[in-house]
Amino acid sequence: MRQMSWMGSAIDRDSVRTFAPFSPIFHEGDSTAEFFEIVQGVARSYKIFPDGRRQIIAFAFPGDIVGFGHGSTYRFDCDVIEKTHVKVIPRSSLLLAMRNRPELSEKLLDMAAEAVAGMQDHSILLCRKSAIERIASFLLRMASRQSAPVVGKRLSLPMCRVDIADFLGLTIETVSRSLTKMRTMRVIDLPDRGGFVIRDLVKLLLLAESEIGSA
Numbered sequence: 596m597r598q599m600s601w602m603g604s605a606i607d608r609d610s611v612r613t614f615a616p617f618s619p620i621f622h623e624g625d626s627t628a629e630f631f632e633i634v635q636g637v638a639r640s641y642k643i644f645p646d647g648r649r650q651i652i653a654f655a656f657p658g659d660i661v662g663f664g665h666g667s668t669y670r671f672d673c674d675v676i677e678k679t680h681v682k683v684i685p686r687s688s689l690l691l692a693m694r695n696r697p698e699l700s701e702k703l704l705d706m707a708a709e710a711v712a713g714m715q716d717h718s719i720l721l722c723r724k725s726a727i728e729r730i731a732s733f734l735l736r737m738a739s740r741q742s743a744p745v746v747g748k749r750l751s752l753p754m755c756r757v758d759i760a761d762f763l764g765l766t767i768e769t770v771s772r773s774l775t776k777m778r779t780m781r782v783i784d785l786p787d788r789g790g791f792v793i794r795d796l797v798k799l800l801l802l803a804e805s806e807i808g809s810a
Contacts, residue, residue, distance in 0.1 A: 610683050620673045620681065621662060627669055629683050630662040636679025637753050640671045641761070651762040654754065656740050660684075677753055729763040730773045731802035734783065738793060749790045777802065 638655040738745045760767045784792040
């Protein structure tokens with residue numbers, strides 16, 4: 596979900612909080628008294644199952660809103676994976692702004708529709724794609740969030756392999772093997788732990804659709 600800069604000064608009680616790495620923004624079951632816009636850094640929303648398994652629902656980057664669309668209580672946990680600055684938007688201020696500016700309701704509806712579409716895309720990725728297709732799609736999504744041109748440029752990959760695995764419904768071993776395979780195929784480079792480089796965008800796009808070179 597994208598930034599709410601179109602609100603301008605409609606919400607004048609916004610404040611910015613700084614979260615240290617792995618600090619929680621909110622917990623599942625907490626009242627949705629506030630929404631949160633990521634200003635700098637990365638957050639992750641996730642669900643912990645009774646048997647200890649974790650499913651990461653989404654990553655949030657600068658301009659994204661977390662906490663919106665959860666109902667009266669937050670449906671997931673949310674924390675940050677690096678030092679992150681977050682703008683706090685009180686729910687009461689948002690409701691007041693909507694009453695004073697009815698056009699905001701349409702904007703918020705667009706944001707909710709975008710979130711639903713994103714969840715549908717993620718569901719297809721988990722249910723229908725192979726491991727390497729999932730990872731190729733994920734890298735393309737990460738590249739799309741960063742400045743173009745992307746080929747030959749180091750792109751940020753701030754989440755660890757475990758986070759990627761829990762987001763894509765894979766094991767960490769499968770993630771590592773697939774990334775190594777893509778590097779061997781000269782599709783990507785992995786210059787350091789926190790980044791990647793796209794060497795062949797056409798092959799990466801093909802990998803996101805079909806598992807070429809699997810033999």
